[in-house]
Amino acid sequence: ISDSFDLLKVLKREELLKNHPEFWWPSKNDFEILIGAILTQNTKWTNVEKSLENLKNLNFLSLESLSEADLLVLTNAITPSGFKNQKSKRLKLLASNILEEFYDFDNFCENVSREWLLNQKGIGQETADAILCYACHQDMMVVDKYTQKLVSFAGFEFESYEDLQAWCEYGINENLDKIFELYGYEIPLNKIYCRFHGKIVEFMKNNKLK
Numbered sequence: 001i002s003d004s005f006d007l008l009k010v011l012k013r014e015e016l017l018k019n020h021p022e023f024w025w026p027s028k029n030d031f032e033i034l035i036g037a038i039l040t041q042n043t044k045w046t047n048v049e050k051s052l053e054n055l056k057n058l059n060f061l062s063l064e065s066l067s068e069a070d071l072l073v074l075t076n077a078i079t080p081s082g083f084k085n086q087k088s089k090r091l092k093l094l095a096s097n098i099l100e101e102f103y104d105f106d107n108f109c110e111n112v113s114r115e116w117l118l119n120q121k122g123i124g125q126e127t128a129d130a131i132l133c134y135a136c137h138q139d140m141m142v143v144d145k146y147t148q149k150l151v152s153f154a155g156f157e158f159e160s161y162e163d164l165q166a167w168c169e170y171g172i173n174e175n176l177d178k179i180f181e182l183y184g185y186e187i188p189l190n191k192i193y194c195r196f197h198g199k200i201v202e203f204m205k206n207n208k209l210k
């Protein structure tokens with residue numbers, strides 16, 4: 001493996017996303033992805049699904065209902081995904097900040113910047129990029145511990161999140177024409193990033209590389 005395009009090719013052969021949605025992240029709508037990106041911090045995805053189910057049953061899956069939600073009820077609803085007191089406060093604050101700054105969710109997705117997200121309490125680089133990539137469909141590759149570990153097996157060590165992210169994005173952008181051939185159509189860059197990150201997560205979850 002000499003670049004991230006080689007890594008994508010190797011992962012693509014494993015058909016890791018066969019039983020997954022086209023963009024990998026399972027959701028009914030983009031707003032749910034925003035919530036899921038916060039809830040998935042430091043917990044297993046299966047726990048996030050339980051919290052999302054609770055939020056759905058309480059009709060909290062909208063900006064307005066989340067910003068007006070009773071904190072105690074919200075905190076209780078997201079118990080399955082851990083850190084409930086921190087995450088409930090942050091979700092309410094994020095929802096009201098989005099309403100105040102962007103008026104509605106679609107406008108937020110169109111115009112939010114990575115900096116604005118990073119300035120929100122409880123949102124770090126990985127969460128910000130997951131929101132930008134999967135909820136807002138911007139051309140931003142999500143990297144994480146799984147990515148770091150997988151590329152280290154290919155002999156690459158990176159000092160920072162940005163360096164790892166740059167390595168992943170560079171190899172893709174340098175080989176777009178070959179990727180269009182591989183997929184058989186001009187697959188949008190955002191979709192390549194969504195699927196590439198999804199393949200890495202699924203590979204590392206299935207293979208438990210030590």
Ligand SMILES: Cn1cnc2c(N)nc[n+](C)c21
Nearest residue numbers: 024025026036040044045201
């Ligand atoms: C959306 N999403 C975020 N993190 C995930 C994970 N670890 N495993 C599976 N999925 C679907 C995930």
